Amino acid sequence: MATPGKTTRSRAVLRVGLIVLFVIAQAAGRPGFGLSGRGLAVASLTLAVAVTVAAGVLPVDREGTPRRVVLGIPVKILSLCLAAVASVVLIEVADASSPAIAALLFVVGAAAVRHPPRHSVPVAVVALVGLLVGGAASGDMAQDLSLCLSVCSAYLIMHTIALRRATRKAEAREAVLAERARIAREIHDILAHSLSAQIVHLEGARLLLRADRAGEALERVDRARELAKNGLEEARRAVAALREDLPPLPVALRALAGEFGTATGRECAVEVSGPERRLPPETELAIVRTAQEAITNVRRHAPGSPALVRLGFRDGACELEVVNPASEVPGTPGGGYGLVGMRERAELLGGTLEAGESDGGFRVRLRVPA
Incomplete structure (x- = not known):
């Protein structure tokens, strides 16, 4: 069984691999990277998208430490907003290249699946506003409206996945609490029925021995022994039930x-x-x-x-x-x-x-x- 630490590292490696794949795909596309003009702009924007996406999705916060915020907004959300802006600009500069579009959809989806709506919605809004502004500036609204629809679809799909995950976690938590309650009820039944009665009989035996009534005290001890034997049988039945081998x-x-x-x-x-x-x-x-x-x-x-x-x-x-x-x-x-x-x-x-x-x-x- 994979430990939480190994799972986290595996996910981090997968995200880094996707970021590297995005950079390679953008560099191999047209226009590719260059040292001047449009090529330099594409290279700079690609690097900006890669850095901001990495800051937004990689687990840089240590477990147990508070999340870093700026002006009350988590740093990861700010990073994803910047990644959305850089992706929109890259789409306009690179003529709606597939890697740039994929990066924008990934940013919106990551925000929806990893953060609550109060944090993820602003990322989607930034992406939509950027696309509309870019479409108005370039005069090609049809393409950007199509991308807006894709962004909305990506957000809704990933938000639905996040809700299902939360539901499964809540159901699992309720199942654990119900099982704990069942175990507690079994233990209570055994202790309350057996041990309390034993205490009464043993206390009676102690008082009878002080009064030199050994015969009656022995009878009390025998009753306590019988109760202890029955309590042990009840404990065995409870354990068998918990192990589901009744x-x-x-x-x-x-x-x-x-x-x-x-x-x-x-x-x-x-x-x-x-x-x-x-x-x-x-x-x-x-x-x-x-x-x-x-x-x-x-x-x-x-x-x-x-x-x-x-x-x-x-x-x-x-x-x-x-x-x-x-x-x-x-x-x-x-x-x-x-x-x-x-x-x-x-x-x-x-x-x-x-x-x-x-x-x-x-x-x-x-x-x-x-």
């Missing part, structure tokens, strides 16, 4: 169901309907995280109850449903912030999440476009 949804859901059965001794069935297919990584991760949160809530708020996970692949959508019957044993009260986070995650994907009592139990239903 296992298929049915496999991931059956793994969660297996963890539920191991921890509670209760059944957690997984039913899959519809033609199975892979979904975008962020969509699959949202479905897995919603199932994980819902199953965790069954363990927390309905201890002793089994759970049922349904995954349905529909046309243009994917549905997840986690249901459980009511428990005869009171569960741990909670504020439901996990489901709030899952609802926000679903809305970011353009989906919906519903959670509430259903048929004497509890149901969480997620639907996302896919």
